[in-house]
Amino acid sequence: MDVLRKAFSQQLDQKISDFVSSVHDDEALIEADLKGSLAHAAMLNQCGLISPSDYKQIKDGLEQILQEAKSGKFKLKAVHEDVHMNVEKRLQEIIGEAALRLHTARSRNDQVALDLRIYVMERIEVVVALLKALQLKLVEVAQKNSTTVMPGYTHVQRAQPILFAHALLAFVEAFQRDQQRFEEAAVRTKVSPLGAGAQAGTSLPVDPKFTAKLLEFPEVFANSVDAVSDRDFVAEFLFAASLTATHLSQLAETLIIWSTKEFGFIEFSDAVTTTSSLMPQKKNIDPLEIVRGKAGSIYGELIALLVTLKGLPLGYNRDLQETKPPVIHASQTLADSLEVAIIVISNMDVIAAKTLEAASDPEMMSTDLVEYLVRQGVPFRKAHDTLSEVIKYSRENGKKLSTLSLEEMKRFAPEFKEDVFALYDAKKSADEKISHGGTSSANVTKAMESHLRNLK
């Protein structure tokens, strides 16, 4: 980048030049950089720092480069170090002299911070849209299987019957919080650093609020040193991405387990399953395993970013260049994982007979029998003890809980009546959980409707 080296008497060593260049990662930032420069040029014109005719040339030139970028014709050259100098060079080729005024009252330090903020904002929009699409898909599958009952689990042991839809909606809630996290991160991302210069601000009469407004950033930096060194928004994006990846991984793991022969709750179509090079019968749900695996690489990007930041002394440091790859990689990986999850779930069948059979294990209704006794006035702890004894008796005598006679039951508690046998019904068990947020059909139907209203 000889253009900036007039004070130097030697060329930059070739290996060093390649090493310090950020053009590879900057490919992702070209459009953001051009948007930022267009806003900056408009501000320079507005503030009388460039003439209207220079502004016109700069604007037309930048717009031409934007077109070239969109059609893949604008290639970054490592010799120009980064996207910023590549744009300036190309602009000079197109419009000549006027290009030399674009960088007035600006440094690459505030410029790159702005580019990254614009890029993160765009990625937040992409991720939030995909999160919504995934939620919609989950609600759709929940509605299609609204009467399906399955075992709810704690410790991966059968606990109490729940609606299959209720289980899917639990993931919808987690993805809702993820969306909120991205939207809250967006508030702190939409703060324009432009006008901070290299770190001190400028003696020229700039108007940072004007640029911020053009870029639809509601806020402007308060401190020029902070403006060029703050990458908190990247950390927040990566944390939100990591937690979303965690939820995706939990969803993937859950579906993988449910699709095993041992559970047999769901099946995936051939369009999303792979097979073995050795065992021709194998049908593996590899895409979900990779979604689960990708969480690791997204966490890695968060850690990489935090470690890059932690040792930095106050001010702009070139290490900050390394804050770009984590967000570029993680956002792409996350978007891919979300898309894959949507496709896989679209190719999923629920085997209601299997989930019902598993949910109909009479021991899963033990808590319903406890609550039956509580309704008759038995203190909860006593009722719990009574059921423990009934279960022990049934197990020791090799009798299913539901096959004990009323007479046998009465030996443990006189409060048991004929109507107790109606409790061995998984669907009824789920339906009776009418308490706030419980798994009753009424609650789940309301929840599905409310999610649909919010998502559409």
Ligand code: ARG
């Ligand atoms: N290429 C750098 C980056 O991507 C911006 C350039 C700032 N360079 C400098 N020497 N101040 O972060």
